[in-house]
Amino acid sequence: MYKLQNCSDQAGPVGQADSDLRDFFESYVSIxxxxxxxxxxxxxxxxxxKVPASVRIQSSLFVMLAVFLVITVLVKVDTSAWxxxxxxxxxGCVAxxxxxxxxxxxxxFxxxxxxxxxxxQALISGQAMGGTISAVASVIDLAAAANVTDSALAYFLTADIFIIICIxxxxLLPRLEYSRYYMSSQEESPSLATVPPDSSMEDEAEPEGTTNTSFLAKSTGIPPLRPILQKTALxxxxxxxxxFISIIIFPSISxxxxxVSKSSGSPWSTKYFAPLTSFLLYNFADWCGRQITAWIQMPGPKSKLLPALVLLRTIFLxxxxxxNYQPRAQIQTVVFNQDVYPVVFTALLxxxxxxxxxxxxIYGPKIMPKELAEAAGVVMTFYLMLGLAVGSAFSVLIVHLI
Structure with missing residues (x-):
C-alpha cells in the first residue's frame, strides 16, 4: 500500500485514480x-x-512460496511509473x-x-495467534523502522521462511506416531463416504474381483453433499x-x-491508534475467544441460542x-465520539x-459420521469463505455509503 501512497499525490485524473486505489485498497484486497x-x-x-490431502497441502504451500518470492523481489522495484x-x-498475487x-x-482442517x-481447537487458535503476532510485529516495526521498504522486505522474507518451515x-508430521494413527484412519475412511447406505449387502454378494473394483471406484468419487448440507445447515x-459481519467491519471500517484527538498530533492519536485499536486488539480478542472454547463450549450445536447470538452481532454495524470513521462522504453524524468506544466495540467484535x-x-465435522468428517470440514470452510466473499463485497458498498 505504501507504493500507492507515494503516487497518490499527483494532480489530475491519474492522481485521482491512484488515490481511489489507495483509499479502497483494503476492500479490493478483501474481494x-x-x-x-x-x-x-x-x-x-x-x-x-480423488487427490490425497498430502498432495493438496504440499502443492498449495509451494504455490504460496513461489508467489511470496515474487512479491519479495518486487519490494525493491520502483513501481511509481506503473x-x-x-x-x-x-x-492477482493476492488472489x-x-x-x-x-x-x-x-x-x-x-x-x-x-x-x-x-x-x-488448537488449529483454529493457532490461526488467530498468527494474526496477533503479525499485528504485534506491525506495531514494533512502526515504532522502530526508519525505512518502509526495508520493513516490507523483512515482512515478506519472514513469510518466505515460515512457509518453508510449514513445508x-x-x-515431519507422518513420522509422529500420534498423528500417524489418526492420519491412517483418515486415509481408510474416505472410501466409506461414497458408499450408499443400501449397497453394502449387494457388494458383499459380488465376486471378489468385482467387489474390489467397485470399492476402488467409489473411493475416488465425490462425497455425498446432500446429507452433509442437511445436517450442517444451521x-x-x-x-x-x-x-459476513466480521469482514464487513474489519478491516475496511475499523x-x-x-x-477524536488526532488534531493534537500525539503519537497515540496519529501513529498508533489504528494499529493498536484495530489490528492488534481485534486479533488478540479473536485469539482469546478461540482459546476460551478449550474450556467452555456453550451453547451446544443444536441450541437455538447459538444462531440467536450470531444474529445479535449485526448490532456491530x-x-x-x-x-469516528474518516473520511465520511454521506453520513456526517458521529455518535460515538470518544476513543474508548471503538476500543470496546473492536474487542467485543x-x-x-x-x-x-x-x-x-468444531461442531460441524463432529456431528457427522467419521467417514464424512473430512468432507464436512471442507464444507464448513466453504461456509466460512462464502461469508468472507459476500461480506467483502458488502464492505465496499458500505464504505462508499458512509
Whole structure:
C-alpha cells in the first residue's frame, strides 16, 4: 500500500485514480482474497476423495512460496511509473495466494477433523495467534523502522521462511506416531463416504474381483453433499453470518476509524491508534475467544441460542459506522465520539468472532459420521469463505455509503 501512497499525490485524473486505489485498497484486497477462495473450496470438495490431502497441502504451500518470492523481489522495484499495473499485479498475487491458502487451510482442517476435538481447537487458535503476532510485529516495526521498504522486505522474507518451515513440519508430521494413527484412519475412511447406505449387502454378494473394483471406484468419487448440507445447515448459516459481519467491519471500517484527538498530533492519536485499536486488539480478542472454547463450549450445536447470538452481532454495524470513521462522504453524524468506544466495540467484535466462530467450526465435522468428517470440514470452510466473499463485497458498498 505504501507504493500507492507515494503516487497518490499527483494532480489530475491519474492522481485521482491512484488515490481511489489507495483509499479502497483494503476492500479490493478483501474481494480479491475472498471470491477466488470460494471457487477453490468447491474444487477442493470435489477432490477430497480423488487427490490425497498430502498432495493438496504440499502443492498449495509451494504455490504460496513461489508467489511470496515474487512479491519479495518486487519490494525493491520502483513501481511509481506503473502504479495501476502494479496494483493489478498485487491483486492477482493476492488472489493466487488466497486460493492456495484456502486449499491448504480447508485440507488441513478436513484432515484435523479426524483428530480429537482438542487438536481441531488448537488449529483454529493457532490461526488467530498468527494474526496477533503479525499485528504485534506491525506495531514494533512502526515504532522502530526508519525505512518502509526495508520493513516490507523483512515482512515478506519472514513469510518466505515460515512457509518453508510449514513445508518441513508437514513432511515431519507422518513420522509422529500420534498423528500417524489418526492420519491412517483418515486415509481408510474416505472410501466409506461414497458408499450408499443400501449397497453394502449387494457388494458383499459380488465376486471378489468385482467387489474390489467397485470399492476402488467409489473411493475416488465425490462425497455425498446432500446429507452433509442437511445436517450442517444451521451451523453453516451461523458460520457464514459470523464472518459476513466480521469482514464487513474489519478491516475496511475499523482501520479507518480515527482518534477524536488526532488534531493534537500525539503519537497515540496519529501513529498508533489504528494499529493498536484495530489490528492488534481485534486479533488478540479473536485469539482469546478461540482459546476460551478449550474450556467452555456453550451453547451446544443444536441450541437455538447459538444462531440467536450470531444474529445479535449485526448490532456491530451501526456501532462502527457511527464511530469516528474518516473520511465520511454521506453520513456526517458521529455518535460515538470518544476513543474508548471503538476500543470496546473492536474487542467485543473480535471476542465474539473467535468464540462463536470456533464453536461452529468444531461442531460441524463432529456431528457427522467419521467417514464424512473430512468432507464436512471442507464444507464448513466453504461456509466460512462464502461469508468472507459476500461480506467483502458488502464492505465496499458500505464504505462508499458512509
Amino acid at each position: 480479491a482474497s475472498a471470491v477466488p477462495s470460494v471457487l477453490c473450496l468447491i474444487g477442493n470438495f470435489l477432490l477430497v476423495n 502504479t495501476t499495473r502494479f496494483f493489478a499485479l498485487t491483486i 493466487v495466494v488466497s486460493s492456495a491458502s484456502t486449499v491448504f487451510t480447508s485440507s488441513i 478436513g484432515l484435523s477433523s479426524c483428530f480429537p476435538m482438542r487438536n481441531l 518441513m513440519m508437514y513432511l 451451523l453453516g448459516f451461523s458460520l457464514f453470518y459470523i464472518f 482501520s479507518n476509524i480515527e482518534s 451501526p456501532l462502527f459506522i457511527f464511530s 473480535g471476542l465474539s468472532n473467535g468464540y462463536l466462530g470456533t464453536l461452529v467450526i
